[in-house]
Amino acid sequence: EAGVAQSPRYKIIEKRQSVAFWCNPISGHATLYWYQQILGQGPKLLIQFQNNGVVDDSQLPKDRFSAERLKGVDSTLKIQPAKLEDSAVYLCASSLWGAETQYFGPGTRLLVL
């Protein structure tokens, strides 16, 4: 069974530029999560989707971050404009509907200069 796929794996941009990350969850997983992991910290949830609807985006900085999951399968997370403090690893995870176990992708490592 294929795992959670993410791309790109690495991205370097300058502040005020925009960037987008892509995630394809495990087939059949209705729930998709985006986490931000700053160096030296544990991951923190940015947004949770159930199919193509948002369940929790309370920690998403909506002035600069946006995410969508239009067809209820893959998802895109965008940052515009990026700030230095957005340098982090962005992890995508998925799970079956109502299931407690989340499966994580390899992450996208973002460096903002």
Next chain:
Amino acid sequence: AQSVTQPDIHITVSEGASLELRCNYSYGATPYLFWYVQSPGQGLQLLLKYFSGDTLVQGIKGFEAEFKRSQSSFNLRKPSVHWSDAAEYFCAVGPNQGGKLIFGQGTELSVKP
């Protein structure tokens, strides 16, 4: 407030020695408890999880964890550490029907030959 505390930021053990990583949590409802491992440049891999039943749970790679409700702890153990166990370990707590995971800040494990 919901939180997870991993008191040890970095632990070094000799190969073949036993290991215990500490985790304390604060959570209002009955939580699911997890341990994940993250190797450099990789995503998070689930080691084990606990919700109910036997308070000693077995996981992959020879790891086990013990839930102690009275101490709000979920410590991870391994009887004999291998060099390949060097990684960062995260304890997490979450709801029983899926949803946001709250992670500790992680414990980095180094293994001496």
